[in-house]
Amino acid sequence: MIDSLFKTLQQLNREHLHLIWQRARKNELHELTEEERRLAAVMLAHSEEYFNQFEFADLLVDHDFDPEKEVNPFFHIVLHAIAEKQVEDRNPIEAFQFYNAMLKKKCSRHEAIHLIMAILIYLLLPVLQRKGKFKLDTYRQLLRNYKWQKPEKIASLLEKEPHLVAEEPGDPKTARIFDELRSATEEREFQSLAEAQSFANAFMNAKNREPLDNFLGLSPEQMQRLLYRPQADVTDIVTLNKNLSQEDLNDIPVVKEVVYFLKRLAELQPLQATVKGNLPRAFAQEMHDKFPGHHEFPHRIMSENEDWKLMSLRYILDTCGWVKKQNQKFSPTRSGQKLVGDGFGSNDFYHLLDTYMRKFNWASRDRYPELSIIQQAALFSCYILHLKAKAYTHTDDLSRYFIHAFPAAADTVPGSPFATPEKTVQGAFSVRFIERFSEYFGLLEVRREKKGLGQVDCYIKITPLFEKIFQWQLSPPGNPGSTVR
Numbered sequence: 001m002i003d004s005l006f007k008t009l010q011q012l013n014r015e016h017l018h019l020i021w022q023r024a025r026k027n028e029l030h031e032l033t034e035e036e037r038r039l040a041a042v043m044l045a046h047s048e049e050y051f052n053q054f055e056f057a058d059l060l061v062d063h064d065f066d067p068e069k070e071v072n073p074f075f076h077i078v079l080h081a082i083a084e085k086q087v088e089d090r091n092p093i094e095a096f097q098f099y100n101a102m103l104k105k106k107c108s109r110h111e112a113i114h115l116i117m118a119i120l121i122y123l124l125l126p127v128l129q130r131k132g133k134f135k136l137d138t139y140r141q142l143l144r145n146y147k148w149q150k151p152e153k154i155a156s157l158l159e160k161e162p163h164l165v166a167e168e169p170g171d172p173k174t175a176r177i178f179d180e181l182r183s184a185t186e187e188r189e190f191q192s193l194a195e196a197q198s199f200a201n202a203f204m205n206a207k208n209r210e211p212l213d214n215f216l217g218l219s220p221e222q223m224q225r226l227l228y229r230p231q232a233d234v235t236d237i238v239t240l241n242k243n244l245s246q247e248d249l250n251d252i253p254v255v256k257e258v259v260y261f262l263k264r265l266a267e268l269q270p271l272q273a274t275v276k277g278n279l280p281r282a283f284a285q286e287m288h289d290k291f292p293g294h295h296e297f298p299h300r301i302m303s304e305n306e307d308w309k310l311m312s313l314r315y316i317l318d319t320c321g322w323v324k325k326q327n328q329k330f331s332p333t334r335s336g337q338k339l340v341g342d343g344f345g346s347n348d349f350y351h352l353l354d355t356y357m358r359k360f361n362w363a364s365r366d367r368y369p370e371l372s373i374i375q376q377a378a379l380f381s382c383y384i385l386h387l388k389a390k391a392y393t394h395t396d397d398l399s400r401y402f403i404h405a406f407p408a409a410a411d412t413v414p415g416s417p418f419a420t421p422e423k424t425v426q427g428a429f430s431v432r433f434i435e436r437f438s439e440y441f442g443l444l445e446v447r448r449e450k451k452g453l454g455q456v457d458c459y460i461k462i463t464p465l466f467e468k469i470f471q472w473q474l475s476p477p478g479n480p481g482s483t484v485r
Helices: 002-025 034-045 047-055 073-089 093-104 109-130 136-146 151-159 172-186 193-208 220-228 246-250 253-268 281-290 308-320 334-342 346-358 378-388 395-405 421-439 464-469
Strands: 238-240 323-326 329-332 444-452 455-462 470-472
Touching: 002 034, 034 073, 073 093, 073 109, 093 109, 093 136, 109 136, 109 151, 136 151, 193 220, 220 378, 238 378, 246 253, 246 346, 253 281, 253 308, 253 323, 253 329, 253 334, 253 346, 281 308, 308 323, 308 346, 329 334, 378 395, 378 421, 378 455, 378 464, 378 470, 395 421, 395 455, 421 444, 421 455, 464 470
Parallel strands: none
Antiparallel strands: 238 470, 323 329, 444 455
């Protein structure tokens, strides 16, 4: 049954592609669905190579392409569209990262997509030939590994991966899902490609909505939105209370710095920038002394460049639209002046929060690897705090939940004799998310205990402000039916 289903889908696919090709040639794209338009664009981009095959696709329904002697243009087109969609959707994220890495190595968009396809097809062929299991984890690992390689070497490197051809158990959960899909299709007869696609889409959508332990009860679909969609698109998961009082805001460390900076700038404006365009030394020293980066290790600075926290603050204020530099002189903008006069309010806080989370590069203040997932997954990490930090909890324990959700993060960390990849991720998570975001924005209380030799244990718990800001619309894992605040 499964063999006949694959054959039917193959035939329908060629007939369907022929119809798409005809519409594309006549420029009737408006009559196609989004997926069909994607296929049409790919076909047009390959028209010089496969014109005859596309033109007579309806006559090639029964033709079996010999992979040893000829390219299957229909399989190539579908695979090309799949690779493009992976990059566009950033799913898996490694495809998007690999694509950008190839662009930086002077590949064209078309060439970069074809390199993704080369990796994808190398894993797909054994599946198609033996009806085996697609190794998603291996695919993601290869994308991570090969993004550092020269484009012209990738094909030869793939040929040296004999373990990919051997039968492996693969990822149990991925294998189980594909086995379930195959079992479900065996019980059905499909009358059209659209019907088969609709069934498969509905099946996978249902799987994507199943909660996962790795995600602390969130589903892959929910996690995808938390990572890639604006806050307005995740209100079924969490909403933000916009009615914060002045008392709620007064003691937040970052708010204190913002208000002090703007008030002093308003009093001293215009401030003449240094030759290098930095804040004048006296102002930078005043800010540094008032808000030192490390209370236990005070030191004087000679310029703004010696205080990364101050440099970041100025960038954030500029991005918020509260500070400007014109003709080498610093002054508050009209919005900055209004903030000084009216006081720092709830709307200002959320504008600052959004700017810090979405427009400021967290990795710019430390020497850890890029690990952009730490900033990208900030809302999920807040969910970790919500579930696991109501009482004092060690930061290492919290970072393990993060690594459990994103184990691939450690794979991007280069080897070091001083720390394992997991320890490096833990350190970056603690510095960027715990200290420089959550504590900085008043979301956490931190208790630091010295261990000697410069080592400190950090225990944290969420503040009343955290619970006031984040209003979670989810039932806690294992307790369905109740809304969590």
